[in-house]
Amino acid sequence: MSGKDKYYNRAKQQGYRSRAAFKLKQLDRETGLFGPGNTVLDLGAAPGGWLQVAAEEVGEDGTVIGVDFQRIRAFDEHTNVETIKGDMTDDRTKDRLRKLVGEDGADVVISDMAPNMTGEYSLDHARSVHLSRQAFEVACEHLGTGGDFVVKVFQGQDLDDLADEIAEEFQYVRRISPPASRDSSSEIYLIGKHRLTAPVKAGDELEVDIVDVGEEGDGIAKVDEFTVFVSGTETGDTVTVEITDVKPQFAFAERVD
Numbered sequence: 001m002s003g004k005d006k007y008y009n010r011a012k013q014q015g016y017r018s019r020a021a022f023k024l025k026q027l028d029r030e031t032g033l034f035g036p037g038n039t040v041l042d043l044g045a046a047p048g049g050w051l052q053v054a055a056e057e058v059g060e061d062g063t064v065i066g067v068d069f070q071r072i073r074a075f076d077e078h079t080n081v082e083t084i085k086g087d088m089t090d091d092r093t094k095d096r097l098r099k100l101v102g103e104d105g106a107d108v109v110i111s112d113m114a115p116n117m118t119g120e121y122s123l124d125h126a127r128s129v130h131l132s133r134q135a136f137e138v139a140c141e142h143l144g145t146g147g148d149f150v151v152k153v154f155q156g157q158d159l160d161d162l163a164d165e166i167a168e169e170f171q172y173v174r175r176i177s178p179p180a181s182r183d184s185s186s187e188i189y190l191i192g193k194h195r196l197t198a199p200v201k202a203g204d205e206l207e208v209d210i211v212d213v214g215e216e217g218d219g220i221a222k223v224d225e226f227t228v229f230v231s232g233t234e235t236g237d238t239v240t241v242e243i244t245d246v247k248p249q250f251a252f253a254e255r256v257d
Contacts, residue, residue: 007180011049015077018049019180020112023189024150025053026178031191033108033148037061041097041106041142043088043135044113046070054110055081065100067093088138097142105144111135111151114187125156125186132162132190139192140169146248149192159188166192171247199224200243200251208253210237221253228253 007019016022028034034057042050045066054064055078064081066072072083082100086093113135115127132153139149149170153162167173170192177188200206200223208221210233219233221241227250230241241253 016049016052017047021049021053022180023112023178024050024110026180027150027176027189027191028053028057030176030178031148031174031193033110033150033191034058035107038063038107039101039104040064041101041109041139042066043109043111043138044068044131045083046072048072048075050110050112051075051081051083052078054108063100065097065106067097089134094138094141097138101142106142106147107144108148108150109135109139109143110149111139114152114154121186122156125154125158128152128154129156129158129162133165136162136166143195145195145197147195149190149195151190152187153190155186155188163190166190170195194248196246196248198246198248198251199226200228200246202243202246204243205240205256206243207238207240210235210239218252226251230255 007022011019011021036059038058040054040058042054045051046068051064051066058064060080062080067084067086067088071085075081084093084096113131115124115131117124132151135151143149153159163173171194174191175188176191181187208228210219210221212220213235214220214229218229218231221228221230230253232255233239239255240257242256243251243253245252
């Protein structure tokens, strides 16, 4: 039995709307995307296979929001799914998304979008990258601190540049081709892990005031209410530091003065 038949038949047997559901399951197992109570935003969500998987993983306390040009048929079995028929780049759609996602932002933004295929490889790749960048822009608007981003793209000459752009907003980016992808497909998934929303980045030099000392003995500075730990400092010091590592909720720095 071919891979296509295996996943297609399995989707039918298990009640998933598309064989792509198994790609998301495999990506989740590999990278730990979902948790109970998460808010998930699915871009280009029709017919709803990824919505079903996300709804199962986040549970009744979670929220899954799907947006697509096409109407997404309602889910009788999942009361935690909301859908929007519209253009994800349209201002009205963005306003509706902001209300549904809430002030804390989404925990995960996922996109399995693909362009209409022309059969011309370079053109299909370029269109895929364009869709991925649109999804990335929407993710940056709605993804909360520490959140994850998943996007499908076709391999080609612009893949590295796209991955680099995404990497600037996350702790790291992985590239994964899940087993459920067709053997003939050039698709790959970029997974941005742990969104960074800090006002600083690694390599920045700045002057800070040490306002407290943490449990590990490092000085604590604040940059726009963001915590920076500085080794070898005490409360009351004013020092010039270089940011060495940035996490979603805090950063580390070393003195350079």
